[in-house]
Amino acid sequence: MARNRFPSGAPVSLALQAARINALSNWTGRSDGRVLVAKGKVQPTELSGPYNIRITYRLKQRPAVILVDPPLQQRDGKWPDHLYGKEELCLYHPKYREWTPDRVLSETIIPWISEWLACYETWLITGDWLGGGVHPRVKGRGGQP
């Protein structure tokens, strides 16, 4: 596990991550050198309403993505499957190295948020998650990155 968590390429600095995020419309990113906080407004499809999103990222750690407004909703008393804990969106499989700290958030995590939201909205409507995905065989808490 440990080897998979650390990339071979050099990590992208928080300042560069913030700069790339600020280049997107509807997003702002600020870094104090230790933690990057990015806020954005995402409309996953032309028919969807906008979601206010917050990403919190500490270098080399898992970027934490949450819905601020409207908040995550349940369907028939259940939360969507692909979450870390109760509110963090699960956007990638850590083992498959789909995201590593040498990758730019604005080109990976942020487009994946749109995809996750489109799946989530369809799930809210129909009860079916059509995005596929993997459920970890971990007891108790959700996945460990």
Add this chain to the structure above:
Amino acid sequence: MVTATDVSADLDALLALIAEEIQLPPSLDEKARERYEALTEYLESTELARFPIAVYAQGSYRIGTTVKPLSGEEFDLDFVLELALPTLVTPGQLMEAVWSEIQRNGRYAGMIERRPSCIRLIYADEFHMDVVPAVPDRDHGGTAVLIPRDSRGVLVWHGTNPRGYAAWFESKAERRMPTKEMAVEPLPRPIPAAEKTPLQTAVQLYKRHHHVAVADEHLRTASVVLTTLTAQASGAARTLGEALSLLVEDLRRFEKAEVPPVITNPAASHEVVSDKWADLSIFRVFRQHTVKLRRDWEEVLQLQGRDYPALARKLSEMFGEPPVHRAFKAAESQRQAARATGLLAMGSGGILQIGSGTRPNPRHTYFGGGSE
């Protein structure tokens, strides 16, 4: 005021997916085709074929606007059996001649029903085929025909023109299907929703909305009226959204009408298709439905780009939940297919686009343990 520019391309696509979910499915279409061909072959082998004979589809099946009935009802597919009889017959004699030939064939035993003005072949739980006998209407010429119609227990001739109507509708939709004169015609192939004209799809959605809103079949306005009004209002539309907006605007003229207007068959001006409106309660229900359709459509336009789940609820109320949910799943499946082939990209504002992005989203796998 509703304008066409209010309708987003995604809404247009979603409405087309709903229409695909409510039309005759390809499996039933195939069965209908086989049974139509078998019936035609049989009729051509009978005494009836001493006269020039033509069997052809009419109505929604012919013009590509079928709508799945609500639960408990079957698809109704309409056919005309036209016999070019040399001498005058009465409508009763014509019905009797066709009935006795169909009845003679053991294959149809137990599944035929003699209706007042047609012969119904019932294929349990799937659909029924209504065969209407007809003779050429020599007074009106062309493709005009006379069919038997029940008038207080007596069969009388009723002048109509199913092929002329189809040709008129197709000219409005700017799509023509090949037709042959006085011969057994091949059925039109089912048209995938994506290839339908905005007019065809708008007719399907209008009819479905009317069926859902007016639960009592007897209070519904005839499909041919809804189809005619849509074609008159929306024939020139380039998109489905524009077709629906034009229809809704045009229907405003009925909202305050006290007296039912007379709607005639555009291909047979001697045929009044709105005759059911003589019963004022049916016209009043139609008028109320017109207002409901306009309000529903305005609400749909307001919800797009604001609240996807609320839009789904509204559309479910309008067209029924099962087809609407299947359509929303189909829309998501299209995005997933694009994602799998590297054709899904994030555009401005986070909006996902298929095929048009300059840079496809990288691959990823949803992970996580779900609710705790």
